[in-house]
Amino acid sequence: MYNKKECVAMLLAGGQGSRLYTLTESTAKPAVPFGGKYRIIDFPMSNCVNSGIYTVGVLTQYQPLVLNEYIGNGEPWDLDRVSSGVRVLPPYQGKDGADWYKGTANAIYQNLNFIRRYDPDYVLILSGDHIYKMDYSLMLHRHKECQADCTIAVLNVSLEEASRFGIMTTDDEGRITEFEEKPKQPKSTQASMGIYIFSRSVLEDYLQRDDSDPDSSKDFGKNVIPAMLRDGCRMFAYPFEGYWKDVGTIASLWEANMDLLGAVPKFRLYDPEWRIYSRNNALAPHHIGAYAHVSNSMITEGCEIDGVVENSVISSGVRIARGAIVRDSVVMSSVVIGEGATVNYSIVDSDAVIGAGAVVGRTRSPSEAITVIGSSIRIAPGTDIPGGAMVNAAFLQQEERGKD
């Protein structure tokens, strides 16, 4: 029934993403839209398929509805398969009780039964909140070559940034000698990307030990990796070169979207050799009207553009009326921007309506913060939303009260 697989991928998609504030009020972080027609999870999922890994378990927990619906049967990523494919793995009730996923390691531990079905030699652990293109098969190759117990993908970061990451120190062969989670005084600049390959028996062993340790916070970075290192396991760093971005904050999500623009973009979506797949909504081609002016921007299906769009990423089905100006912004699907409205340095979430003549955000500058308009929020015509505001239903209520 279940054919043996060499490698099974486990995608951690349960995180709340609280630093994205209103953008993750009703969706899990991996389901947050990105780059016009994608969601964050499309990147690790497409990487899996492009790397020849067709068995993917997606661990969900926080607000799973949109994510479940989006993944569906996995067809957009060619993951609707007979004896493998994508499986959504929510926390469940067992005979010994029910438990939420208490940490990244615990989430995998609770799904060891899923992994065992495929009898894999290796398990690839991924996060659902990174934007990058990576061939996991090369990393797996290196893992086998080194006869490693665990291989961790690392990225060279600047010394200032290093204290935000898990930092590895390695010897000449790339074997990890030291690992520090968010060190104040980083000893190297090799940052963990949160991508691990484990030899499966070692993983099972350590997850079981970790689970029986009452003091553990059940986290790979904090507990499992340090424990393995202490025991002298063969752990190697796999250096990754290329674009990688953690889009866990409003600022980094905005930046990552902007990285798609430019004559030579920092991150290139248009790559026939490494397609990023996404679920498609059968929308008409986009229409650029007589009064439109579009520059250095991305626009996708279903849009009707009659205003000015500069340095922006516009998602599907967006309407920008005549006289409206959208600058340095990320506009998600089905947003309507009324006549003469101005949107500056903002992220506007799906289905929001910006009334005619409204002003959202301020001109981009180093001292200015990004403005966020939540999903389905209606900004009344003529309203002025100051820079850096997080507009959700609660914000609007407060505004109302302020008026009385």
Added chain:
Amino acid sequence: MTVAGIVFSNIHDRNIPELTSRRTMASVPFGCRYRFIDFTLSNMVNSNIYTIHVITHYNYQSLMDHIGSGKDWDLARRSGGIKILPPYITAYDNNRNALYATRLEALKSVHNAINHMKEEYVVMSDCDVICNVDLNDLIRDHIASGADMTLAVKHMTLTPERARISILYESDENGRITDGLPYPADFSGEADVSLNIVVMSRTYLQQIVLDAIAHDYTSMTRDVILRQREHRNFRVYHYDGYFACVSSLAEYYRCNMELLTNDFARTSLFGEKNRPVYTKIRNSSPTYYSQNSSVRDSLIADGCVIEGTVENSVIFRGVKVSRNSTVRNSILMQDTYVGENVLLNGVITDKNVLIRDGRMLSGCDAQPFYVEKGKMI
């Protein structure tokens, strides 16, 4: 109520030989990201018709490639789904199953498949009916009126050229067909034009096909509808949305351009709530407009890179327009590459065309400059 669909994929191939020399009429690209047949298939799927037979004839490779398993139209199904019926020719049957020329002959050639159909009703449609019609409403109308056959028509003003590829019907005040005029050689003015979408019961269709085989009938319009109109209840169903059927390359050009100039065309085809038009998914990235691009009055698909000027044009998926180039009043099909300092006006490029730096090509409404598939200029 169960309904099956039958689609004629090679009908009218001769109308635009430029575009159909290496593809069926069904797979002619249209409107940035579609093929003609997408409208027919979407009309059926949006009306819950999930068993569709596509009768093919010749050079249907591009059609097979486009349709694949049918999953992009929700037609990859265990029960029903899309079925391609290639020409059925046996070595032992002399010429009785020779390649057909008309719809009725096409039906005769697949009478085995028709005899095995189980659905109560059958909707038959040409592959080049560019419209967004609610077939459920047509079927409801057909059942309520008790007609033997109901044909969708649209009241239009015709030029002689357009009339030549049309079947015109006259009907009484109750909608019953009283006369018909197939493919008039010299007609202009107002008329009810057949959309070439008809509905009838499956049993009646089976009877028509059997009769046609027995009596060697060849034309649905002449030998069935006109011959039997006094004994049978054949009716028209009036459709008033946008409808185009392409009769020539110039018409092909005009219909694409109409998507830009005629808001009714665009909203009627693409703006119908709950009735999207499906097509093959290509997973292209969004289109990128560079710092110095200048685009207006254009319809643009995904996967393009626009660095130059584009005005009043229809741009298909994966097109590149390089710096200092201007594309006006043109249709650039999938993966056309336009080099630098190029000027295109009134041009149609087929798939994978490459226009080298500095070229200037120009055509006009009546005679668009057509560049065939894969050509480098």
